[in-house]
Amino acid sequence: MxxxxxxxxxxxxxxxxxxxxxxxxxxxxxxxxxxxxxxxxxxxxxxxxxxxxxxxxxxxxxxxxALIRAHPDLATRMGIGSLTAYSAKEQQGAGLDRLTPEEFGTFSSLNAAYMERFGFPFIFAVRGRGKDDILAAMRERVGHSAEEERKEALEQIGRIAAFRLADLIAE
Known part of the structure; x- marks a missing residue:
């Protein structure tokens, strides 16, 4: 640690x-x-x-x-090679490492549809959230415009960075 x-x-x-x-x-x-x-x-x-x-x-x-595209898909099989330690811990905390086969299939389908539509992975600050919250956000956001999603992706990246900094800094 x-x-x-x-x-x-x-x-x-x-x-x-x-x-x-x-x-x-x-x-x-x-x-x-x-x-x-x-x-x-x-x-x-x-x-x-x-x-x-x-x-x-x-x-x-x-x-x-490139920064947006550097993020991993959520709920992929956690073969930790492509996930940073931060991402693995965050996804595990949201329960994404314990999905049923059906849930995994749903996440995989939504990740693919999102990537196809926007050209970058679905990004969501998962800390403090559960798989149902994440699925609801995925289902909603896949229907957004490209401009809305680029803006939302950057907002989510900002939230993720704030959580990570809070873990690293004693104030």
Whole structure:
């Protein structure tokens, strides 16, 4: 388990240590932490999060799309190779590692339909949510427009990052 660090410790970190500690907050996208390091000092975890989100929202479209596409499908068989430790823990916490064969089939079908429609995986901040909540959101969001879903995906990524930062920072 990674120990929480204080804002003073974060602000004093070398670039290498900062990226090592926070590079996985945004799924397979350490470039966010790399750019955030130069924007120190941070007064709070909220400020660090806001600056990281600003980096994401102001990045070139191809980088933003790569970040969105870096997220795993929800409820895939948890052959942990493609899942980061964060994603595996989050999905397990939502019960997505304990689906019945029928539930797994439903998730797989909805994931495929979503990917076909939008070109990126369904993203949902699953912490504190259960499989029924996630399924309801999938069913609703697959009918959204591409613009709505890109915006929603980035909002969900922001929520996921906030949860992960809260786990890493002692305030």
């Amino acid at each position: 990674v120990m929480s660090v204080t804002m003073a410790e974060i602000n004093g970190m070398s670039r290498e240590t900062f990226v090592e500690r926070f590079g996985a907050v945004f799924e397979h996208s350490p470039w966010v932490a790399e750019q955030a390091w130069a924007r120190r000092p941070f007064a709070s975890a909220g400020e660090l999060h806001a600056r990281m989100m600003s980096i994401v929202l102001n990045a070139p479209e191809e980088k933003v799309l």
